[in-house]
Amino acid sequence: MNTEDRLVEIEIKLARQDDMVDALNRMVYHQQKKIDDLETLCAGLARRLKEMQDIAAEDSAIDEKPPHY
Numbered sequence: 001m002n003t004e005d006r007l008v009e010i011e012i013k014l015a016r017q018d019d020m021v022d023a024l025n026r027m028v029y030h031q032q033k034k035i036d037d038l039e040t041l042c043a044g045l046a047r048r049l050k051e052m053q054d055i056a057a058e059d060s061a062i063d064e065k066p067p068h069y
Contacts, residue, residue: 001009
């Protein structure tokens with residue numbers, strides 16, 4: 001194998017690695033976007049659950065009979 005063939009082989013490997021790095025970067029970007037979306041969703045669900053618990057606590061306090069009954 002002469003020097004030019006080796007150089008071409010190295011350039012091909014480098015091009016493949018560049019493509020792989022680009023693909024991995026896109027994958028990480030999409031995963032981070034999905035994580036951000038899921039965190040937003042979880043925060044909203046947690047707020048809604050807290051609101052429902054507060055409403056349920058208020059309703060149960062209203063329905064309770066005074067202690068002298």
